[in-house]
Amino acid sequence: GENVEQHPSTLSVQEGDSAVIKCTYSDSASNYFPWYKQELGKGPQLIIDIRSNVGEKKDQRIAVTLNKTAKHFSLHITETQPEDSAVYFCAAEGNKLVFGAGTILRVKS
Amino acid sequence: DVKVTQSSRYLVKRTGEKVFLECVQDMDHENMFWYRQDPGLGLRLIYFSYDVKMKEKGDIPEGYSVSREKKERFSLILESASTNQTSMYLCASSLYQESYEQYFGPGTRLTVT
Numbered sequence: 001g002e003n004v005e006q007h008p009s010t011l012s013v014q015e016g017d018s019a020v021i022k023c024t025y026s027d028s029a030s031n032y033f034p035w036y037k038q039e040l041g042k043g044p045q046l047i048i049d050i051r052s053n054v055g056e057k058k059d060q061r062i063a064v065t066l067n068k069t070a071k072h073f074s075l076h077i078t079e080t081q082p083e084d085s086a087v088y089f090c091a092a093e094g095n096k097l098v099f100g101a102g103t104i105l106r107v108k109s
Numbered sequence: 110d111v112k113v114t115q116s117s118r119y120l121v122k123r124t125g126e127k128v129f130l131e132c133v134q135d136m137d138h139e140n141m142f143w144y145r146q147d148p149g150l151g152l153r154l155i156y157f158s159y160d161v162k163m164k165e166k167g168d169i170p171e172g173y174s175v176s177r178e179k180k181e182r183f184s185l186i187l188e189s190a191s192t193n194q195t196s197m198y199l200c201a202s203s204l205y206q207e208s209y210e211q212y213f214g215p216g217t218r219l220t221v222t
Contacts, residue, residue: 001168009149032208043113043199043213044152051208089151093208096167099151 002027004092006100013080015109023090023100024072030094033066033073038087038102047088048075080107112136113214115200121220128187130217132200140206141183143167143175146197146216158183159206190221 003026013019025033031052036044050057050064050073057064061080066073073092077084085107090100116131134141140159144152144167154167156175164175172194176184183202187194197218201211 004151006151034210036213041215043201043215045213046210049210096154097211099153101149101151 002030002092002094002096002098004090004098004100006090006103008103009101010104010106012106012108015080015082015107017080019077019080019084019105019107021075021088021090021103021105022072023074023092024070025092025098026071027092027094028068028071030092032093032097033064034091034093034097035064035075036089036091036099038089040086044089077105080105082107082109113200113202113212115198115214115217117217118215119218119220121222122187122190123222124191126187126190126221128190128219128221130185130187130198130200130219132183132185132202132214133181134183134200134202134212135181136202136204136212137180138202138204138212139180140203141177142201142203142211143173143183143185144199144201145169146199152199155185190219192221195219195221 006023034049037047038044063076113134142157143155158177174186200214203211
């Protein structure tokens with residue numbers, strides 16, 4: 001079945017810097033790759049997603065890239081702000097949605 | 110505004126007790142999911158349902174069952190709670206079966222002593 005690995009497990013950046021979270025997946029049939037953000041005390045919330053027919057997608061300060069050949073995808077957050085501090089989950093969907101282990105992002109002001 | 114609610118934020122139960130976790134969504138979604146969240150393991154799917162009275166096993170169904178009698182409500186049942194079921198439980202719903210946003214509730218932190 002699908003296996004999703006996510007790195008790093010924790011990431012600390014200075015406010016204004018960029019943050020990058022990387023994920024790899026095992027099932028070449030996977031075709032949908034969402035990213036969720038979980039703030040303290042809340043459930044995860046979708047922040048951006050990408051489908052296999054697209055290599056890159058951007059939404060304001062957030063961007064996701066997908067390399068289907070290498071089976072990896074990444075989340076890029078530019079100009080980080082304290083409110084970006086949260087746990088971020090990547091996921092990959094082939095015949096089912098499988099989540100990565102999560103990355104704790106801390107933005108220091 | 111989309112909303113998924115879970116009956117309890119925190120729950121403490123004893124080993125062997127029968128535990129019910131309730132989830133309600135107000136978006137008329139047909140698809141509902143139960144996950145457990147553990148540090149370092151991410152979200153793992155326990156059960157899901159694509160329609161009323163329909164259920165499918167996820168990746169870790171052992172020790173759990175579910176009930177979906179109404180479209181808006183999806184219940185997770187721990188028939189005989191054990192300490193290894195101490196975890197955060199998240200309910201989600203989605204408009205489509207695949208490749209679409211899932212809306213999550215705030216979670217229930219269950220402790221089994």
